[in-house]
Amino acid sequence: MFEKDTLSVTGGGDYGCFDPISPPIYQTSTFGGGAEYSYSRTSNPTRDALQNCLAELENGQSAFAFSSGLAAINAVLSLLKSGDRVLLSDDLYGGTYRIAVNIFSQYGIEFEFCDLQSTKEIEKRLCGARMLLAETPTNPMMKVADLKRLASLCREKNVIFAVDNTFLTPIFQNPLSLGADIVIHSATKYLSGHHDTIAGAVVTSNEELAERLNAISNTLGNALSPFDCWLVLRGLRTLPLRMERHQENALAAAEFLKAHPKIGRVIYPGLKEHPGHSVCCAQASGFGGVVSFTVNDGSLIESLKRGGRIIKFAESLGGFRTLITYPLTQTHASLPKEMRERIGITKNLFRLSLGLENKRDILADLETLLSRSN
Numbered sequence: 001m002f003e004k005d006t007l008s009v010t011g012g013g014d015y016g017c018f019d020p021i022s023p024p025i026y027q028t029s030t031f032g033g034g035a036e037y038s039y040s041r042t043s044n045p046t047r048d049a050l051q052n053c054l055a056e057l058e059n060g061q062s063a064f065a066f067s068s069g070l071a072a073i074n075a076v077l078s079l080l081k082s083g084d085r086v087l088l089s090d091d092l093y094g095g096t097y098r099i100a101v102n103i104f105s106q107y108g109i110e111f112e113f114c115d116l117q118s119t120k121e122i123e124k125r126l127c128g129a130r131m132l133l134a135e136t137p138t139n140p141m142m143k144v145a146d147l148k149r150l151a152s153l154c155r156e157k158n159v160i161f162a163v164d165n166t167f168l169t170p171i172f173q174n175p176l177s178l179g180a181d182i183v184i185h186s187a188t189k190y191l192s193g194h195h196d197t198i199a200g201a202v203v204t205s206n207e208e209l210a211e212r213l214n215a216i217s218n219t220l221g222n223a224l225s226p227f228d229c230w231l232v233l234r235g236l237r238t239l240p241l242r243m244e245r246h247q248e249n250a251l252a253a254a255e256f257l258k259a260h261p262k263i264g265r266v267i268y269p270g271l272k273e274h275p276g277h278s279v280c281c282a283q284a285s286g287f288g289g290v291v292s293f294t295v296n297d298g299s300l301i302e303s304l305k306r307g308g309r310i311i312k313f314a315e316s317l318g319g320f321r322t323l324i325t326y327p328l329t330q331t332h333a334s335l336p337k338e339m340r341e342r343i344g345i346t347k348n349l350f351r352l353s354l355g356l357e358n359k360r361d362i363l364a365d366l367e368t369l370l371s372r373s374n
C-alpha cells in the first residue's frame, strides 16, 4: 500500500483510452451499448474515479460522492427507519442538526444529542440505539471524541458508528481504521479545497452498508455531477500539501491569539492545554486548520465581522482562503438558543479557518482586525 501523499496523486485508477493523467469528464446523462455504464444517476466513470480515490484515502472499500455534505448525511440517515434512535454529538454542524430535527424526526426517528467526550454517558445512551453520528473535532468547539473507544462500544451494542471526518480529512485521521463503520465528508471543504464546489462523500468497508448506500444514492438521486467530481478529484491531488500548510498557519494563529490581550479562549486541539489534545494525538496525525476563539471586548465583534485585507468574513472552511465565521448567526443559527448556550456558542465566539497564505500576512491582518476600535 502506498503512503497517503502518493495515494492522493495516483488514486482513482487508470482512465482507459489514450491513458490520460487527469480523468476525462464524462458529461453525459446516459450511455449506449448497455455495457458497464447505463445512466449517470446510477453511475458515471468520472464519479467512479473520484470514489475510488476517496475509498483508497479513507482505507475503505466503497465510496459514494454526493451533491453536498448534507446530501451525504441525508443518505446516511436514510439507512434508518421509523422507531430508530440516533445519538449525535451535541456540538455539531448546524445543518446536520437541522436535517435530523426538521426532516428525519418527522418520520419517527428519534435524535438525542450528547457530549461525546463523556464515554460513561454514551455507554448508557447507546443501549437500544441504531446509530451514533460523531464529529471530531466538533464544529465549532473542537471537542475531541475517543473514536476507538466509541467504536468498541458501538460494536458491543450493535450500533452503526458514523464519523463526520470533514475537519481532519483522511490525511490526518482515518475513522474506518479506528473501527467506525461509515465516514462522512463535506467535500466542499478541504477535499476540494478551492471554494469552487459544493460536494459530499460517504465511505465504508461494510459490504451490506455499501450495497444499501448504493441503492439509496441511486434512489434519492443526489449523487455528484461529473464536472464536480472532477473538481473534487483535482482538489484531492494536492490535499496532503494543503493540509500541512493549513495546520502550520492554524498553529501560528492559535499561538498569536493566545498571546493577545483582547482574546479570551483559544480553542484548537493542537494546543497542549486543549482538553482533547492527547486523544487527538493518539488517533490522528494532525489537528487541522480551524481555530475557534472568543474576544474579551464586545466592541471587536463588528470589526471582525467586516473582515480584513486577507481574512474574509464568510461562511465556510477548508479552502485556500482564510475565512472568519460568526457561528452565532451563520453556521449555527439553526441550533436552539438553549443548546447554543450550553455548548458555548456565544456572541463573543468566532471561528477562523486558516488558508494557504503566508502566515506573517495572516497574523498582521489579524492584528489589524483586533486593533480597530469598532
Ligand SMILES: *Cc1c(COP(=O)(O)O)cnc(C)c1O
Residues within 6 Å of the ligand: 068, 069, 070, 071, 093, 095, 096, 135, 139, 164, 166, 167, 185, 186, 187, 188, 189, 198, 199, 200
Ligand atoms: C460544511 C459541513 C457539512 C455540510 O456540508 P455541505 O457541503 O455544506 O452540505 C457537514 N459537516 C461538517 C462538519 C461541515 O463543516
